[in-house]
Amino acid sequence: MSILTIKEHTLSNGIKVLYEQIPYVRSIAFKCHVSIGTKNESDSNHGMAHFLEHMLFKGTELRNSYQIANQIERYGGSFNAYTAKEETAFYFNVVDEYFPLAVEVISDMLLNSTMNEHDIEHEKKVVSEEIKGSIDAPDDIIWDYFIEQLLKPNACAKRTLGTLKSVKSFTRDQVLQFWKSNYTSDNITLSAVGNIDESSFLNTLEKSFNQIKSGSSQKIPFEIVNNKFxxxxxxxxxxxxxxxxxxxxxxxxxxxxxxxxxxxxxxxxxxxxxxxxxxxxxxxxxxxxxxxxxxxxxxxxxxxxxxxxxxxxxxxxxxxxxxxxxxxxxxxxxxxxxxxxxxxxxxxxxxxxxxxxxxxxxxxxxxxxxxxxxxxxxxxxxxxxxxxxxxxxxxxxxxxxxxxxxxxxxxx
The missing domain is CATH 3.30.830.10 (Metalloenzyme, LuxS/M16 peptidase-like)
Structure with a gap:
C-alpha cells in the first residue's frame, strides 16, 4: 500500500475524510469514527457511549429500526457498530453502487434519531441483558475486572457496557445531552477504501454530513498509575x-x-x-x-x-x-x-x-x-x-x- 494512494479531504464543517481508491474491486468499506468512548464518561453517565450507540439504531424521523438495518442488508451489505474505550464507530461494507444509500442511512442516524422514551426504556432492558451475559461469562468479565483495577482512577478503567445500576438510571435528557455535545464535527473522522469515484464520493459525504455541527473536543487527561494488585x-x-x-x-x-x-x-x-x-x-x-x-x-x-x-x-x-x-x-x-x-x-x-x-x-x-x-x-x-x-x-x-x-x- 503506497501512501500516495491515500487521500485526505475536509468537509465544509471540518469533518476529516480519508480514502483510498482501489478500482479493481466492486465494494467499498466505510467507517464513521467518533472519538467518543468510555473515557469521555463520568460516574453519572457510565455506559452512556455504548448506550447511545444502541439508541442510534432505534429509529429516525425517516426510518424505523428495521429499515435502518434492511436498507443496507437487502443489497448484500454488512452493517454494524461498536463502542470502545476511546471511540464509537459505525461501519459498513457494500457494493459500490449502493454506497450513497448506505452513507445516507448512517448520516440519518447521527442527525435525526428520535430517541423516544419508549425506545430508551426498551433498550435499557436490552443492554442490561448484554451486561448480564458478560458477567456470566468468566472469560469475558475477567478483562473488565483486570482493567478496572489496573487503570483506576482513569475513566477508561470503567466497563464499556456500564453497570446494571448506571444503565437503569439513564434519562432521555442525559442521552440527548451526551449525543448533541459529543457527536460534533471535530470528533468525527470518515474513512473509506474501495471502488471510489472521487467526485461522487466527496459530494455524497458533503451532502450527508454537512449538517453536523462543530464543537470543541476536550483532551481527556490520562493519569499514569502504578496499581499492583x-x-x-x-x-x-x-x-x-x-x-x-x-x-x-x-x-x-x-x-x-x-x-x-x-x-x-x-x-x-x-x-x-x-x-x-x-x-x-x-x-x-x-x-x-x-x-x-x-x-x-x-x-x-x-x-x-x-x-x-x-x-x-x-x-x-x-x-x-x-x-x-x-x-x-x-x-x-x-x-x-x-x-x-x-x-x-x-x-x-x-x-x-x-x-x-x-x-x-x-x-x-x-x-x-x-x-x-x-x-x-x-x-x-x-x-x-x-x-x-x-x-x-x-x-x-x-x-x-x-x-x-x-x-x-x-x-x-
Missing part, C-alpha cells in the same frame, strides 16, 4: 481463568515494534512459547495466549490462561518463567526471524482486506496525523535487534510488578 473471585464454574500483566507504552511509541515481536514469540499463536509449553507440553490448558492493547495514551500487556484450579500457580509460574527469560536475553535467532516473518506476512495479507486496510489508515491518522507506508512499517519490524527485544522486556515486562485477576471455581 492480586484479585480473586469465586464462581460456580468448572474452570479457572487467569489474567496477568501490566501497563506498557502507548500506540505511537516506537517501542511498540519490539514489543509486538516479543508478544508474537511469547503467546500469539500455536507456535508460541506459551502454547507449546502450557498446552502442548503439560496439557494444562486449552486456551492460552498473550496479547497487547494499545491506546492513544497507554497500553496494556495481557497473559491469559484457562485451566483447572490445581494448575493455577504452576501456569502463572510457567508464564513468568518465559517472560523472565526475555529479560536475560534467552531469545533464539530463529524465534526472532520467525516472529519477523509472521508479522510481515500478517501485515501484507491484511492489505488484501479492504476493512483492515481502512482500519490501518484510520489508526495511523488518529495517532500520528499522517500515513505510514506499509513497506516502511515492515522495515521497522525487520530492523528490530535482539538488544531491542531485551531492552523493552526489561523496561515493560518486570514480572515482579505484574498484577493478576483470577476467577476460580467455588470451593466445595
Amino acid at each position: 492480586q484479585k480473586y473471585y469465586e464462581r460456580d464454574i468448572m474452570q479457572s481463568h487467569i489474567l496477568l500483566g501490566n501497563q506498557i507504552c502507548r500506540y505511537s511509541n516506537p517501542d511498540r515494534y519490539p514489543l509486538i515481536l516479543l508478544n508474537n514469540i511469547l503467546g500469539a499463536g500455536m507456535s508460541s512459547r506459551m502454547f507449546q509449553n502450557i498446552r502442548e507440553k503439560y496439557g494444562f490448558a486449552y486456551t492460552v495466549y498473550s496479547t497487547m492493547d494499545y491506546q492513544s495514551d497507554h497500553g496494556v500487556f495481557f497473559n491469559y490462561v484457562a485451566t483447572d484450579n490445581k494448575h493455577i500457580e504452576r501456569c502463572i509460574e510457567l508464564v513468568k518463567n518465559e517472560i523472565n527469560s526475555f529479560l536475560v536475553g534467552k531469545i533464539t535467532d530463529k524465534e526472532i526471524e520467525d516472529a519477523k516473518y509472521q508479522i510481515k506476512g500478517s501485515i501484507l495479507l491484511s492489505m488484501e482486506n479492504n476493512s483492515r486496510r481502512l482500519d490501518r489508515i484510520l489508526r495511523q491518522y488518529l495517532n500520528f496525523g499522517q500515513f505510514i507506508d506499509m513497506e516502511d512499517i515492515v522495515k521497522q519490524f525487520l530492523a528490530v535487534t535482539k538488544d531491542d527485544l531485551v531492552r523493552v522486556a526489561q523496561t515493560y515486562m518486570n514480572t515482579d510488578l505484574f498484577s493478576s485477576t483470577i476467577i476460580t471455581k467455588k470451593a466445595s
Whole structure:
C-alpha cells in the first residue's frame, strides 16, 4: 500500500475524510469514527457511549429500526457498530453502487434519531441483558475486572457496557445531552477504501454530513498509575481463568515494534512459547495466549490462561518463567526471524482486506496525523535487534510488578 494512494479531504464543517481508491474491486468499506468512548464518561453517565450507540439504531424521523438495518442488508451489505474505550464507530461494507444509500442511512442516524422514551426504556432492558451475559461469562468479565483495577482512577478503567445500576438510571435528557455535545464535527473522522469515484464520493459525504455541527473536543487527561494488585473471585464454574500483566507504552511509541515481536514469540499463536509449553507440553490448558492493547495514551500487556484450579500457580509460574527469560536475553535467532516473518506476512495479507486496510489508515491518522507506508512499517519490524527485544522486556515486562485477576471455581 503506497501512501500516495491515500487521500485526505475536509468537509465544509471540518469533518476529516480519508480514502483510498482501489478500482479493481466492486465494494467499498466505510467507517464513521467518533472519538467518543468510555473515557469521555463520568460516574453519572457510565455506559452512556455504548448506550447511545444502541439508541442510534432505534429509529429516525425517516426510518424505523428495521429499515435502518434492511436498507443496507437487502443489497448484500454488512452493517454494524461498536463502542470502545476511546471511540464509537459505525461501519459498513457494500457494493459500490449502493454506497450513497448506505452513507445516507448512517448520516440519518447521527442527525435525526428520535430517541423516544419508549425506545430508551426498551433498550435499557436490552443492554442490561448484554451486561448480564458478560458477567456470566468468566472469560469475558475477567478483562473488565483486570482493567478496572489496573487503570483506576482513569475513566477508561470503567466497563464499556456500564453497570446494571448506571444503565437503569439513564434519562432521555442525559442521552440527548451526551449525543448533541459529543457527536460534533471535530470528533468525527470518515474513512473509506474501495471502488471510489472521487467526485461522487466527496459530494455524497458533503451532502450527508454537512449538517453536523462543530464543537470543541476536550483532551481527556490520562493519569499514569502504578496499581499492583492480586484479585480473586469465586464462581460456580468448572474452570479457572487467569489474567496477568501490566501497563506498557502507548500506540505511537516506537517501542511498540519490539514489543509486538516479543508478544508474537511469547503467546500469539500455536507456535508460541506459551502454547507449546502450557498446552502442548503439560496439557494444562486449552486456551492460552498473550496479547497487547494499545491506546492513544497507554497500553496494556495481557497473559491469559484457562485451566483447572490445581494448575493455577504452576501456569502463572510457567508464564513468568518465559517472560523472565526475555529479560536475560534467552531469545533464539530463529524465534526472532520467525516472529519477523509472521508479522510481515500478517501485515501484507491484511492489505488484501479492504476493512483492515481502512482500519490501518484510520489508526495511523488518529495517532500520528499522517500515513505510514506499509513497506516502511515492515522495515521497522525487520530492523528490530535482539538488544531491542531485551531492552523493552526489561523496561515493560518486570514480572515482579505484574498484577493478576483470577476467577476460580467455588470451593466445595
